[in-house]
């Protein structure tokens with residue numbers, strides 16, 4: 001069990017690693033405390049709204065039998081994309097052996113972990129009977145596999161979460177011990193996670209595209225559309241995260257990775273717009289009842305126009321972001337780049353969230369138009385989950401950065417108090 | 428372990444150099460954690476009243492198909508007890524299996540249906556639907572003469588029927604032979620029975636509403652809250668997979684009144700129809716009315732192109 005590089009047993013160093021992580025997640029400067037307190041407060045408001053939702057029934061949401069999925073599933077869909085996009089950085093780093101990217105990759109995987117936890121929480125808050133969650137656990141419950149795409153999703157999302165936890169945990173732990181990671185313990189998982197990232201968003205698209213009665217979703221390019229936008233939002237968030245890391249910590253962030261990410265977004269954002277255009281052509285040129293949802297989404301039907309402002313906002317933001325990413329200024333001017341990232345993020349949050357899930361239900365399969373507006377409780381729960389996810393993201397980033405910079409390190413943790421080591425050894 | 432925790436601030440443990448900073452910080456952290464935990468408990472308080480209504484037996488209950496007859500017996504008695512406690516009604520809940528040699532089918536004569544909605548009303552009462560939402564498994568569409576397009580019709584008409592230039596089309600679960608709602612359910616809480624009825628185990632459904640999204644006929648309903656049924660209006664003749672009062676947070680749907688039809692009776696909607704538009708029966712019985720209609724009328728099904736193969740047929744005389 002002992003390693004060559006230093007002779008501390010894993011039984012000792014692993015608990016210490018976990019302890020160090022705990023300390024890092026509760027220690028920080030005033031900004032850190034203010035930020036975490038704010039997030040905690042928001043998360044608590046969300047938790048309270050959810051408790052009410054469970055106790056009083058989902059009638060407190062804006063959903064109905066006509067629009068039976070709403071803001072929660074919209075966010076879920078979007079976040080699966082963010083999780084898939086998180087490993088975007090992994091591809092150039094490992095496939096092309098781009099060494100500058102290696103450290104930065106960990107940030108992408110941490111993003112994937114946080115996004116997945118949020119996505120899973122959004123599924124849980126959407127359940128009418130969260131107490132029966134165990135029915136979904138293979139072996140314990142009754143798992144409709146391989147027939148149900150939701151069963152597939154449970155498997156791929158949790159698998160992806162474990163995969164990323166392993167990679168990040170392993171690499172950081174090794175760094176903490178000042179050892180070179182053993183390639184056999186992470187390279188296969190890294191390659192698996194690249195394939196897996198594609199699979200989570202594909203399966204999530206199949207959830208919708210497999211439904212023959214919902215024309216708006218029943219299209220083969222839904223999965224490619226999902227992947228394309230995932231590979232915009234993931235890198236966009238990472239670009240912003242990298243700059244925050246650069247600003248708040250000592251971790252050197254080379255320019256290379258950001259440039260690589262810009263190059264990726266330049267392509268994927270255009271592919272996303274192209275696929276959207278292809279979809280809309282088919283819808284509107286063909287017309288008929290298959291185009292009813294798209295008509296409702298973009299132009300409204302009669303006095304029913306709830307989604308029209310949403311989607312046009314998304315379209316304008318997406319096009320503006322695309323132009324900005326293509327502009328040479330994006331490579332030089334960080335403020336300009338950040339605005340582009342934020343525009344793309346919001347634009348896609350609408351387009352692949354509310355703009356995709358809600359119109360699938362309007363009109364209903366029997367031609368009825370019942371509109372949907374999220375209620376306060378739904379917004380509270382949604383913001384709460386985002387706040388909780390950001391807490392995880394912040395804390396995990398902080399732990400990782402401190403380890404990558406060597407500020408958190410096994411030797412450092414042992415040195416000042418050699419005695420404490422012996423104590424914990426005997427415990 | 429190297430960081431001093433609160434227990435380490437006892438005298439026998441030497442403090443690190445910057446001890447005062449650490450202890451202050453640790454105390455603050457402990458305070459923060461306590462406040463956080465208290466706030467979390469407060470936030471989650473609404474769950475307390477809810478969880479007091481959930482029993483452990485309910486929580487641990489197995490899937491319908493996994494239960495032994497004895498376990499089923501216990502569950503039925505427990506459900507009766509719960510109905511008594513929560514609705515004040517003394518009911519009898521049975522577990523009725525499908526009968527051998529029976530394949531249910533339903534046909535509806537659009538030429539005579541006059542849109543009176545008596546069927547929807549009968550369903551509402553028979554199946555212990557929530558009174559406050561006036562729920563029913565049946566929705567009657569007022570359709571425009573000359574069109575089968577639902578978009579031109581409406582289920583919200585409010586005038587004397589039949590209106591000129593209109594015809595009426597009740598829609599309920601079509602008990603598809605290739606049901607997309609069953610395929611999508613992640614936990615097999617809904618399935619097709621031997622006699623063709625698609626049922627839901629209300630005690631197994633997790634309320635994800637995937638089936639509701641998958642059904643092309645808007646046949647499923649979700650219990651957005653606990654159903655309200657006044658004690659004297661509760662229909663006491665109930666079955667597990669049928670009309671027992673559903674819990675909040677689960678999906679339900681038309682079950683061809685299996686608590687009646689599996690005992691040889693007609694479904695409530697058929698009995699209530701004043702025009703004789705509804706023809707129900709065992710399709711395997713050569714003398715049944717349904718068989719006669721299927722053999723002699725030109726019947727059609729809704730959205731045949733989707734391949735759902737409904738067992739509910741429409742025809743014009």
Ligand code: SF4
Nearest residue numbers: 600601603606608642
């Ligand atoms: S009508 Fe809808 S709910 Fe009924 S069996 Fe067909 S798909 Fe399922």
Ligand code: SF4
Nearest residue numbers: 612632633635636638
């Ligand atoms: S709502 Fe219930 S029956 Fe419908 S798919 Fe989900 S678990 Fe299955």
